[in-house]
Each structure stands twice: as C-alpha cells, then as structure tokens.
Amino acid sequence: MDESAWKKIQKLRQSYLNANGDLPDYWQDDELLKAYDETLAMRIRWKWRAVLDALPLPLTDLPNIIVDWGCGTGGATREVLSQASQPEHFKKVIFMDRSSRAVKFATRKTSEEFPFIKYGIKVDDEPFLLLISHVFSELPEAELKKLLPLLHKASALIWVESGRPLESRRLSALREGLRSTHSFLAPCPHQGLCGMLVPEQLENWCHFKAPVPKEVHHSAFWRECSKQLGFDLRSLPVAYLFAVHHPLKTDNDGDHVRVLAGSRKLKGYTRYHGCKTSGVFEAEFMKRYSKQIYESLAEPGLHSIYRAKDLSPKEPDDANSL
Known part of the structure; x- marks a missing residue:
C-alpha cells in the first residue's frame, strides 16, 4: 500500500476513535475503500469469523436473504458467505449504506467472490437475515430510532461491534428493546434483562476476545499495518448479539x-x-x-x-x- 493510502486510512481510523456518535459520509474515493477493505475491514472480518463459528445454529438454518445495513465494503456479508457450509443457500443480498459508492464497491467485491448472488435494493416481506457491524461509533440515537422498525422486522439478526465499553453497553441497551420480538441465542444464556444494565454493573460490559489468525503474526504486511495504524495484533475484543424472531423456542434459559x-x-x-x-x-x-x-x-x-x-x-x- 502506498503512502497516500496509508495516510487516508490513518485519518479514517482516527475519526472512528474520536467519533462521538455522528460522522459524515467519509467514502470519498475507491482508493480509501480499497485500503479500508484490506486493513481495518479485515480485522472486523476476523471478529465476524469468530462470532459465526460460535453461533449455536448453522448459517444454512437462517433466512436465505441477507440485508447488510451500513455495509461499508461488504465485509460482513462476504464473511457469512465464506463461512457457510453451503454458500449457495443464500440467494440475494441487499446492501444498505448512506454512501452509494460503498454499496457499489461492496456489490463488486461480493460478485467477484460469489458470482451466483443476486442483489436487491428494497426490503420486502420475505424473511431475511440482518447483518450490522461496527456502526455505533457513528450512529446517533436519532438514527438508531429510525433503524428500530427494520430490527424488529428481521427474522434473524447478527450485530457485531467493537469490544469497547461504550459500544458494548449500547448493544446491551438495544437488546432490551428487542425482547418483545426476538429470542437471544448468543452470547446470552437467558432471555431476561441484560445483567449489564443493573446499577451495580455500570463499570462493566459484555465483551469477548476473538482469535487473530495465526498467519497474521508472521505477516510483514500486518506488522506494517499495526505500526502505521497503531493497533495491537494480539488483541481483538468484540461484542455481539445473535437474535431470532419469536416464536423460536430456545434451550438457553436454564442452568x-x-x-x-x-x-x-x-x-x-x-x-x-x-x-x-x-x-x-x-x-x-x-x-x-x-x-x-x-x-x-x-x-x-x-x-x-x-x-x-x-x-x-x-x-x-x-x-x-x-
């Protein structure tokens, strides 16, 4: 990656770290999208890989239509398709993002890897799997409220976030709003109030450590990436939620x-x-x-x-x- 690309991705990463819940559309050119897809998006895909591997249901048991909200470069969708035992199970993808440039990039990259996938632009009444990834740092409460109808409509939801306290606790609060329509299959071992929302746990948050692929530790590119962008290749904290629409019965409300x-x-x-x-x-x-x-x-x-x-x-x- 050349000097120009490194500078662009450095600036983008810093904007994420400094964000207070609201960022403008930053996808100004394909060079930035490509640099992001090869660096920060790959780290997010490693988190998705770990989350998908830990789900209590096979991906082929989920709806065959994917709605990727706030899709960016489409990394979440591509990881789902890559990890599915039968990627052909999924018939259609709907990429949703405020940036039309990002949607075009995500569609192109997904088509290159999975040419059988068809694409849509509108969510209808068919069952769908909703994917959301790393949006809380740039999602103000007013925009989150606009998203709620889509969340309640989703037949299945996988939401993956940074393992930082702010994002994790917002995900816990969001979970509370979904209890009337959805059952929680992971990571929650029960269907009641999230334990992180009680006053005694204000300084705590629900998060996990995802493994970094072994080959990354022997990669000159990733060593340079770690140096340029200032992240630790040993640590990959993640928060996530996997929910399915009622009336699915779950066996995780016991002991x-x-x-x-x-x-x-x-x-x-x-x-x-x-x-x-x-x-x-x-x-x-x-x-x-x-x-x-x-x-x-x-x-x-x-x-x-x-x-x-x-x-x-x-x-x-x-x-x-x-």
Whole structure:
C-alpha cells in the first residue's frame, strides 16, 4: 500500500476513535475503500469469523436473504458467505449504506467472490437475515430510532461491534428493546434483562476476545499495518448479539453460564466474570476442581458457555473420603 493510502486510512481510523456518535459520509474515493477493505475491514472480518463459528445454529438454518445495513465494503456479508457450509443457500443480498459508492464497491467485491448472488435494493416481506457491524461509533440515537422498525422486522439478526465499553453497553441497551420480538441465542444464556444494565454493573460490559489468525503474526504486511495504524495484533475484543424472531423456542434459559472476557489466572485458581439468568457475577474456580476448566476459564473465548454445576463443584466430604 502506498503512502497516500496509508495516510487516508490513518485519518479514517482516527475519526472512528474520536467519533462521538455522528460522522459524515467519509467514502470519498475507491482508493480509501480499497485500503479500508484490506486493513481495518479485515480485522472486523476476523471478529465476524469468530462470532459465526460460535453461533449455536448453522448459517444454512437462517433466512436465505441477507440485508447488510451500513455495509461499508461488504465485509460482513462476504464473511457469512465464506463461512457457510453451503454458500449457495443464500440467494440475494441487499446492501444498505448512506454512501452509494460503498454499496457499489461492496456489490463488486461480493460478485467477484460469489458470482451466483443476486442483489436487491428494497426490503420486502420475505424473511431475511440482518447483518450490522461496527456502526455505533457513528450512529446517533436519532438514527438508531429510525433503524428500530427494520430490527424488529428481521427474522434473524447478527450485530457485531467493537469490544469497547461504550459500544458494548449500547448493544446491551438495544437488546432490551428487542425482547418483545426476538429470542437471544448468543452470547446470552437467558432471555431476561441484560445483567449489564443493573446499577451495580455500570463499570462493566459484555465483551469477548476473538482469535487473530495465526498467519497474521508472521505477516510483514500486518506488522506494517499495526505500526502505521497503531493497533495491537494480539488483541481483538468484540461484542455481539445473535437474535431470532419469536416464536423460536430456545434451550438457553436454564442452568448455563456465559463467561466473559477479563478473567485473571492466579495461583491455584481463576477469577472470572460470568452471566446467567440471575445476573452478572464474579467468582473463583479452583484448579483442583478441574485443571481443564481452570485453564479454559483463564482465557475464555466465544465458546465460553458452561453448565452452572460444572463451575460450582462441591468440596469432597472428608468423612466419605476416608
């Protein structure tokens, strides 16, 4: 990537970091779109890859029409198509973005990789899968309210955001508004009020750590990218929500715990944050109970769902152990 492209993407990244919920249309030319697609969008696709891998349903069980809202370069759609066991399951994509230049770029890139896909411009009454990615940093509350009818209409929704506190807590608040129309399949282990919304959790937030592809750590391009754009290739925090329209019955409203990012591995035990029906909590798990669970709790990924009884083993009874 040449010096001009690096400068453009540096300026764009800084605008994201400084955004207070409202940014103008910044897709001024295809050079910026291409640079973004090869750098920042790829990091977002790694998050999508981890989220899609952790979903409790196969992608082919979801509606075959994709609506990609705030599509940018179309990375979310392309990752869904790439990760689906049968990408031909998906018949049509509707890209939605305030930038017509971005929609054209996303359509062109998707057509190159998946030539069988057809495209639409209007959402009708057919069931659809709604994809939304990394928009909260530039989405004021007034615009979010305009989006709500589309959210409530979606047959299935996958929303992926930065793992920063602001974006994660906005996603938790949004979840509350969807409880009347949707069931939550991930990461939530229950259908009740999000535990992060109670006063005791104001300083906490629901997030996870997605893995960075191994080959990235041996890539000269990504080392340069990390240097130019100032991000850590070891860390990929993510917040997400996977919901489906009622009346799908779920089995995640029982005795399960979702372990969040932020665990601390200490001598002989791991201290972790968990989420269950009764709320968000902090607990400790002793190594002597199970070395495997102790190790997995220390570095929880997006598959970090446990049965509550496995995290609360009883101490051996001294009398019965003789």
